Amino acid sequence: MCGICGFVSRGDISLEALRGMNDTMYHRGPNDSGAEIYVGGDGYRVGFAQRRLSIMDLSELGHQPMHSEAAFGVAGQCVSVVFNGEIYNFGELKKELSDYPFKSNCDTEVIIAAYLKWGISCIDRMNGMFAIALYDRRSEEVFLVRDRIGKKPLYYWIEGGNLVFGSELKPLMACPGFRKEIRRDVLARFLYQQYINAPDSIFKDVYKLEPGGVLRFHQGEVKKWKYWDIGRVYxxxxxxxxxxxxxxxxxxxxxxxxxxxxxxxxxxxxxxxxxxxxxxxxxxxxxxxxxxxxxxxxxxxxxxxxxxxxxxxxxxxxxxxxxxxxxxxxxxxxxxxxxxxxxxxxxxxxxxxxxxxxxxxxxxxxxxxxxxxxxxxxxxxxGYQMYDRLAQAQRLDGAGAFVHGVLGLPGLKGAKLEERLPVKVRAVSENRDPELKTQVCPPAYLKTAMAFVPGSGLDCRYPQESGYQVKDWQIRRMLLDMDTYxxxxxxxxxxxxxxxxxxxxxxxxxxxxxxxxxxxxxxxxxxxxxxxxxxxxxxxxxxxxxxxxDRKKKGFSVPLDKWLRGPLRESLETYSEKGFLGRQGIFDEDYVSRFVARYLEQGDGGPGSGSNYSRIVWAFYTFQQWYACYIRQA
Structure with missing residues (x-):
């Protein structure tokens, strides 16, 4: 377990800068660190670095970056790897690769031997959690690989024919020339979902490698594919x-x-x-x-x-x-x-x-x-209670369509009768998009998230659910949750x-x-x-x-409403003050300032909202907290 970072660039990124990027992840690997730069072809230089948390083979033999030995008819030092995670079946793979002159008892060396023998398809044989960066000097290719379900993170920045990657955003932000350009189009979805899902990130030109994904970088060209896809495997x-x-x-x-x-x-x-x-x-x-x-x-x-x-x-x-x-x-x-x-x-x-x-x-x-x-x-x-509600929503879908149709009849349209319906009834009634059936939600909550960042671009809900080709809403939502949540x-x-x-x-x-x-x-x-x-x-x-x-699960909930309207109130008021929002230029300053003020007084989204909006306000607060840490201080 550790943190990795690096680059493939024609720019002038020094070894000192690479070490600085790497050390932003000290907490991920306090036991050891390594950073190296290699001269590639066509003017490119390749930098690999790692912070190590020693788990397997605590000796210096597990040091990274790690390089290949001569084996399988290939000269030594032709492949270099930095790696975060664990390959749980490395012992079995090591037996299959017995012709390789292993020096250590760690899984990193097994990755190198497997690649030399089977090429990048070796990842199909690996069972584990991992983020891998591999440099093949023979073909001048750099591969980034992420485990099947996305246990280990991997970000990458593509700009001007160069690639920079890291286990976290911090090493990318520390890279010379990085510009912290915020993507407004992801923010409404973030407020609604509470997180930013792959491949998106908060910054322009920065992405998360998707779970089960491979990225190949060769002389400025990028190719991506998935070796393990939830829908296909299902x-x-x-x-x-x-x-x-x-x-x-x-x-x-x-x-x-x-x-x-x-x-x-x-x-x-x-x-x-x-x-x-x-x-x-x-x-x-x-x-x-x-x-x-x-x-x-x-x-x-x-x-x-x-x-x-x-x-x-x-x-x-x-x-x-x-x-x-x-x-x-x-x-x-x-x-x-x-x-x-x-x-x-x-x-x-x-x-x-x-x-x-x-x-x-x-x-x-x-x-x-x-x-x-x-x-x-x-x-x-x-296991989620939401899956119970989805089974019920699917049974009531026909009735919801009928209610929706009645409310749209001439003479009733514009009467706002739907606002008098219970929130759950409205959610089922307005759940008419066949592409988004399992993402039932209170309409007012969805509209609020979108109103915070007008014209934000991305729908707050995920578009891929219909692609699973599954009729049962529970199964369809489980697959979607495996891909996103x-x-x-x-x-x-x-x-x-x-x-x-x-x-x-x-x-x-x-x-x-x-x-x-x-x-x-x-x-x-x-x-x-x-x-x-x-x-x-x-x-x-x-x-x-x-x-x-067999007992009712109590669950745990941070007292968000109490905190936001209590000890965090002053900073929340500062973050939502109209002048501050105007200078920030991200949110709708009029709407957000009014909404937060109303929330602080009433704890809801206004008359007839029927919902506590502490989750959206907390998401707004954590964004502003992040902004103060990484953007405003800069």
């Missing part, structure tokens, strides 16, 4: 369905056990996040079964009882016999992290659960360097929160074989009309008594 796996529930349960259980075991291989202390919910409890139970010693587990408790689930986590830990650590946090402890958000989330990011994620990461880092998590269970096995929000949140404390988070449910097998299962194995995550729960009950897990 339909391919559906051709081999598993019809028997018990068979599916047994196979899935075996795959999860294998995924956990491979993620427990580390030369540093390892533990597990434990919330007491199904996913983290199941991962912890399998880890404990696989360990000769009590697994170190970590949970956060909150003083407000309606949010606190620490007692449930403690009960599971006691039952499994783990070495459990918990810490109780008050509101002041959470609030103190607000100022650090833009430093570590160096792109606007407004999922407020980043705060408890940072807290549990800090707690775990006191005792371990690697932590297992249960991320991915909701998206791949139908999971990598753009959940995995980004965990990556930045854990790496803030130099902690590596590993997610067994997001193992390649587990993900692909989940696509072979009938949807009824995940949701039978009443129970969500049916098959995962059944496996969990093999390890933990049902009564410990």
């Amino acid at each position: 339909h391919r796996m559906q051709e081999r369905p598993v019809e028997d529930f018990d068979e599916a349960k047994g196979e899935l259980k075996g795959l999860l056990k294998s995924a956990v075991a491979s993620r427990m291989i580390a030369d540093v202390p390892l533990g597990s996040f434990l919330s007491g919910g199904y996913d983290s409890s199941l991962m912890t139970a399998i880890a404990q079964e696989n360990s000769a010693e009590p697994v170190k587990t970590f949970s956060i408790g909150f003083e407000e009882e309606r949010y606190d689930e620490a007692a449930y986590a403690r009960q599971v830990a006691e039952y499994l016999g783990t070495d459990h650590t918990e810490a109780y946090i008050d509101e002041k402890g959470m609030f103190e992290l607000v100022e650090s958000i833009p430093k570590y989330y160096d792109e606007p990011f407004a999922d407020s659960s980043q705060i408890p994620t940072m807290l549990v990461s800090a707690l775990a880092r006191e005792r371990v360097t690697v932590a297992l998590s249960g991320d991915g269970g909701d998206e791949f096995f139908c 999971l990598p753009g929000d959940i995995l980004c949140k965990v990556d930045r929160a854990s790496m803030k404390y130099s902690l590596e988070a590993r997610c067994p449910i997001l193992d390649k074989d587990v993900m692909e097998y989940s696509f072979r299962l009938p949807h009824s194995f995940k949701y039978d009309g009443k129970e969500k995550k049916r098959i995962l729960k059944s496996i969990a009950y093999d390890y933990i008594p049902r009564e410990m897990l």
